[in-house]
Amino acid sequence: MALGSELTLKLFTEAAWFDNFGGGPDDAVFLTVSAALQREAMTYSIAYTQQREQITDEPDLVEHLFDATVAYKFGQDLGLSNESWQIAAGYAFDKHGDDNKHTFGIRLSAEFEGSHEFH
Numbered sequence: 001m002a003l004g005s006e007l008t009l010k011l012f013t014e015a016a017w018f019d020n021f022g023g024g025p026d027d028a029v030f031l032t033v034s035a036a037l038q039r040e041a042m043t044y045s046i047a048y049t050q051q052r053e054q055i056t057d058e059p060d061l062v063e064h065l066f067d068a069t070v071a072y073k074f075g076q077d078l079g080l081s082n083e084s085w086q087i088a089a090g091y092a093f094d095k096h097g098d099d100n101k102h103t104f105g106i107r108l109s110a111e112f113e114g115s116h117e118f119h
Helices: none
Strands: 007-018 029-038 040-054 059-077 082-095 098-111
Touching: none
Parallel strands: none
Antiparallel strands: 007 029, 029 040, 040 059, 059 082, 082 098
16 A cells, blocks of 8 residues: 555455364464555564464464564665665564563575576
C-alpha cells in the first residue's frame, strides 16, 4: 500500500496446517503476521509467528517467535561491480515453553544482477 509518495506499507499473513508434523502422529498449525514500512532507503519490519503442535493426549506445544528489523539500502553507491549493498540490524525473541531466547544481529548483504566474473 502506498501511504504517500515516499512511504510504502507491506502486510503479510500466512496460516498453515501440517498433518503428521515432523513425520509423527501429531499435527501442527502455524500463523504468521508481518508488516514492513519502507521510506526511501530505510525499511522497518516486524513479524510474529505462532507454532502450535497438537500433541495427542497431551497439552499443545506452543512456540512464539517475534522479529524486529531495521534495514538501510545503500544501493550501488558502494558497489565495485554493479552490486547493491544493504545493512540491517535486528532483534528476535523465541519463546518455546519455559525457554526464552533473545538474539541480536547485524547483516551486511550484496545483491548481484546479471553475470559477473570473479578471479
